[in-house]
Amino acid sequence: MPGSYPAELLETLSQRALEMRRNILRMTHAAGSGHPGGSLSATDVLAALFFHELRIRPEDPAWKDRDRFVLSKGHAAPALYAAMAGRGFLPPGELLTLRRLGSRLQGHVDARKLPGVEASTGCLAQGISMAVGMALDARLDGRPSRVYAMIGDGECQEGQTWEALMAGAHYHLDNLVGILDRNGIETDGSTEEIMALEPVEAKMQAFGWHTLSIDAHDFPQILDAFAEAKRTRGKPTMIVAHSVKGKGVSFMEGKAAYHGKPPTDAELVRGLRELGVES
Amino acid sequence: MPPRRVESLRDAYGKTLVELGEQDPRMVVLDADLSGSTRTALFGKRFPDRFFNVGVAEQNMISIAAGLSTGGRVVFASTFAVFAAGLAYNAIRQSVGYNRANVKIVATHGGLTVGGDGGTHQMLEDVGLMRGLPGMTVVVPADAPETAAATRFLHASEGPAYMRLSREGFPVVTDGTFHLGRFPVLRDGSDLTFLANGVMVARALDAADRLAAVGIQARVLDASSMKPLDESAILRAAKETGALVTLEEHTVLTGLGAAVAAVTAERYPVPVRRIGTPDVFGESGDPWELLDHFGLGVDRVVDVAWDLLRERGRVA
Incomplete structure (x- = not known):
């Protein structure tokens, strides 16, 4: 049941994602380290969340009934910070x-320093477990909050990820939505060569989740997936978001090398040009 | 001395959870398939909607507990010490510690007195692991009444905490209060000081009785507040009694003995003797035989104290 979305909304999301990608390059270049590849693969889903889906109040980050977003793959911090800056949680200059x-923008996302970050993550798989706890918390209090958690595919090699999936299904948490950023590449190379995950969607389904696969760079598909998750009762939903590592920057696309390597000076200029910025 | 009454720390914990659950309708308790042993099942039976048994998945339990606490509720999570501080260490470090989650980890079955289950299950490093975490409160109660008081205290306080309990019941030695950052004086004396926690508090009192019979007056401090320590009580003992003996059911490398030695070495050096397990794993056996076997018996405590006093020229 694909939805039709106003062209204006889709254009806004595209523009927001484009600006996020530019900022991801600028940030990691300025830092001289960081994780551009897995930030760029996650960008469109994060744009859809922060500029459309999430019920959040940047001026009141602790609003009790807000939706929660947990970036369990905490190394994609630049993408989250870029989205939050776009939403007004922090000044873009920061x-x-x-x-x-001294920065509030730690290398892995940090709830201690930056209001609006829901959980400090970095060591993998804990974020999805914390999201299970947040979904239980909302249900116990009868709050309408929905909880979204993005996990990486390398992260699915952690045993705790599957402990969390088991628990999410066991507790019938239909207020919980997982998003698997399935870019196929972890630090050392292809997930399927290092420790194969496939058939990953079938595994998650077998763990009791409602699952669906989408193109992680197609906004109507992303928005449809969120809507389908909302309609799903009695179980959590896992959106397997098939993405391209380094998406939007040609020389980073599909390259494990840019999992944890920032652009050089020349690469920054080239990358920004591809993203429509003339130096 | 008449024999002291023995009471279960686990029972005291479980009963206190129920009492707190009545007062605090938002409090939640988690366990990882050991709820009968940890006694969280008492809470689970009374408040089934607020009890989550996550199965044999301790890391998941700890991270879920952290998530549950984000809406402003107090969360208790229990399993055996080796599975809490040991297996789930990094989940405690990041999900609870780094996130400053209001989660109280209450681990039962710490130390040698686990007994027959053997060395894989006898957690002797947990206090050191937990003390090293920034912002973590660490408590090792001496008996059941102190356990109940500490459970109430932790419920009322904000932030991450770890409390270590035991499988076996211990003799009742405290007045049933708990004071974070304070070592209650259970017996005063001026010749030397025993600083003990857990089961070793009763053994320190027994050793002090034996020494008193020959005219030696030992001070006995209940070092249940392992973080924060009562540094002023340690320094006062150093100044007033001149010699310290630490007693713990834990490795001497990273526990109470190491902590006390560090405080005195920096601020008021006096002779310190550390009684605890040496750099070894435990093994199967009767709990009380194990304590004796690994050098935590009352005879050994008296011998260590006597040697220390002799070195200081206090006895011949």
Whole structure:
């Protein structure tokens, strides 16, 4: 049941995602380290969440009935910070402080320093478990909050990820939505060569989740997936979002090398040009 | 001395959880398939909607507990010490510690007195692991009444905490109060000081009785507040009694002995003797035989104290 979305909304999301991608390059370049590849693969889903789906109030980040977003793959911090800057949680100028001493923008997302970040993550798989706890918390209090958690595919090699999936299904958490950023590449190379995950969607379904696969760079598909998750009762939903690592920057696309390597000076210029910025 | 009454720390914990659950309708308790042993099942039976048994998945339990606490509720999570501080260490570090989650980890079955289950299950490093985490409160109660008081205290306080309990019941030695950052004086004396926690508090009192019979007056401090420590009580003992003996059912490398030695070495050096397990794993056996076997018996405590006093020229 694909929805039809106003062209204006889709254009806004595209523009927001484009600006996020530019900022991801600028931030990681300025920091001299960081994870551009898995940030760029996650960008469109994060744009859809932060500029459309999530019920959040940047001026009141602790609003009790807000939706929660947990970035369990905490190394994609630049993408989250870029989205939050776009939503007004922090001034865009602060993005260039990423990873500097004293910055609120830690290398892995940090709820201690930056209001609006729901959970400090970094060591993988804990975020999805925390999201299970947040969904239980909302249900116990009868709050309408929905909880979204993005996990990486390398992260699915952690045993705790599957502990969390088991628990989410066991507790019938239909207020919980997982998003698997399925870019196929982890630090050392292809997930399927290092420790194969496929058939990953079937595994998650077998763990009791409602699952669906989408193109992670297609906004109508992303928005449809969120809507389908909302309609799903009695079980959590996992959106397997098939993405391209480094998406939007040709020389980073599909390259494991840019999992944890920032652009050089020349690559920044080239990348920004591809993203429509003339130097 | 008449024999002291023995009471279960686990029972005291479980009963206190129920009492707190009546007062605080938002409090939640988690366990990882050991709820009968940890006694969280008492809470689960009374408040089934607020009890989550996550199965044999301790890391998941700890991270879920952290998530549950984000809406402003107090969360208790229990399993055995080796599965809590040991297996789930990084989940405690990041999900609870780094996130400053209001989660109280209450681990039962710490130390040698696990007994027959053997060395894989006898957690002797947990206090050191937990003390090293920034912002973590660490408590090792001496008996059941202190356990109940500490459980109430932790419920009322904000932030991450770890409390270590035991499988076996211990003799009742405290007045049933708990004071974070304070070592209650259970017996005063001026010749030397025993600083003990857990089961070793009763053994320190027994050793002090034996020494008193020959005219030696030992001070006995209940070092249940392992973080924060009562540094002023340690320094006062150093100044007033001149010699310290630490007693713990834990490795001497990273526990109470190491902590006390560090405080005195920096601020008021006096002779310190550490009684606890040496750099070894435990093994199967009767709980009380195990304590004796690994050098935590009352005879050994008296011998260590006597040697220390002799070195200081206090006894011949």
